[in-house]
Amino acid sequence: MKRIFLLVVSLALTACDYTEVKREIGYKGKSRVNPWLAAERFCEQYDGDVRSLASWTAPTVADAVWFVPAPILSNESFTRQLESWIEDGGHLVVLVDYANAETNDWSGPPPVTNPEPAFLKLLEGAGIKLEHPEIARNNVKASEIKFDGKSYNVVAESDSSVALRDGEAGVFASVKKGEGRLTVLTDGRLFRNRWIGEKDHAALLDALISATEYDGNIGFTRGSALSLWALLSEHLWPVLIGLAVLTLLWLWRNFSRFGPLEAAHGISTLRGYDHHLEALGDFQWRLDRAAALLGPLRAQIVERGQRMSQRSGHRDDDFFQFLADLASLPRERVFRALAETAPADSAILTRTTADLQHLLQVLH
Structure with a gap:
C-alpha cells in the first residue's frame, strides 16, 4: 500500500507544468x-x-x-x-x-x-x-x-x-x-x-x-x-612609534631589572645586634608580655634604692617620691615602671624599659 501511495505522488508531481526562466545576474x-x-x-x-x-x-x-x-x-x-x-x-x-x-x-x-x-x-x-x-x-x-x-x-x-x-x-x-x-x-x-x-x-x-x-x-x-585603514597606516605609524618609545622608557623607569644593578652580596639587616634584641623582645612579649625581662631589673632598682634611702636618712619617706626626685621623673611614671605587672602594649613596654634604665643609671 505504501509503494502504491508513493507511486501516485511521484506521478502527480511529474505531471505538473512548470516554466523555466533564465535570469542573468552578473559575473563571478x-x-x-x-x-x-x-x-x-x-x-x-x-x-x-x-x-x-x-x-x-x-x-x-x-x-x-x-x-x-x-x-x-x-x-x-x-x-x-x-x-x-x-x-x-x-x-x-x-x-x-x-x-x-x-x-x-x-x-x-x-x-x-x-x-x-x-x-x-x-x-x-x-x-x-x-x-x-x-x-x-x-x-x-x-x-x-x-x-x-x-x-x-x-x-x-x-x-x-x-x-x-x-x-x-x-x-x-x-x-x-x-x-x-x-x-x-x-x-x-x-x-x-x-x-x-x-x-x-x-x-x-x-x-x-x-x-x-x-x-x-x-x-x-x-x-x-x-579607506580608514589606509589613512591609519599612512599617518598613525609616527604616533605608534612615539607610544612604543614612551612605553619602553616607562618600563625602564619602573621595573627593577631595567634599572641599576644591586650589590651581589649585600649585608643582611637581620644580622645587626639591634635586630637581635628586637626579635628577642618580640618573643618575650608574646610569651608573658616581658614580665620575665622586667622582673630582675625592678628588683635591682628596689634594692639599690632602699640602700640609698637609708644612707641618706629618707628611710621613712615615700619611696616612689624619693626615686622620682632623684631621677627628675614624675612619681606616676616611677610607680608605673616599678609596680605595673605587665605593660598593655609594646609602646608602654618601651617607655617602661627606658624609665627603669634611667633609674638604674641614677642609682649606680
Whole structure:
C-alpha cells in the first residue's frame, strides 16, 4: 500500500507544468567585485604597470593615466594633488556616473549623488562645465564620440552632461591642461566589464591612454571614499612609534631589572645586634608580655634604692617620691615602671624599659 501511495505522488508531481526562466545576474569571481578588470587586463599590453586601487591614492610622477570616479574627488586636498600631477604631464580621466565598484551592472541605475564643490572647481579651472541631475536633469544620449581627430561608435546615456566652454553638451569632454590632459566621461559604463567589448569602447580606451606623451603606469580607482585603514597606516605609524618609545622608557623607569644593578652580596639587616634584641623582645612579649625581662631589673632598682634611702636618712619617706626626685621623673611614671605587672602594649613596654634604665643609671 505504501509503494502504491508513493507511486501516485511521484506521478502527480511529474505531471505538473512548470516554466523555466533564465535570469542573468552578473559575473563571478574577481569580475564581480572589480568592474574595471577587463579594462585593466587590456591595459597590460602597454609598457607601464597597471595599478588597481580600492581607495583613493594620489598619482605620482611614474603614473601616466589615472581613471578616477567623480565621487572620490570630495575635497580640495585630492583635487590639488591631481592638478599638480596634470600640470606635470599626467592624464586624468574622470568617470561621473556608473563609476563606483559597488554599482551592480545588472540592476537599476545607481542613486544620484551631488557633485562635490571641489570637483566642480577642478573642472571650472580647466574650462569644463558639468550639468548634473541635481543641477539640471539632461537625458543625454550619444552614439559617437570624437576625440583627437577620430570618431568612435559608442552606446552612452547619462542624466549628466558635460561640455567645453561655448561647446555642445554631451557625454564626453577632454582638454589639455599644462603638460597633461583632463578628460570627463559622464557614462562610466563604456569601460566596465559588461560593455567594454561593445562598439568602439575598447578603441576609445586605447585612444585615451595613447593621448599622453609620457609613458608610465596606468591606475584604476574602484572605491568611492578614502579607506580608514589606509589613512591609519599612512599617518598613525609616527604616533605608534612615539607610544612604543614612551612605553619602553616607562618600563625602564619602573621595573627593577631595567634599572641599576644591586650589590651581589649585600649585608643582611637581620644580622645587626639591634635586630637581635628586637626579635628577642618580640618573643618575650608574646610569651608573658616581658614580665620575665622586667622582673630582675625592678628588683635591682628596689634594692639599690632602699640602700640609698637609708644612707641618706629618707628611710621613712615615700619611696616612689624619693626615686622620682632623684631621677627628675614624675612619681606616676616611677610607680608605673616599678609596680605595673605587665605593660598593655609594646609602646608602654618601651617607655617602661627606658624609665627603669634611667633609674638604674641614677642609682649606680
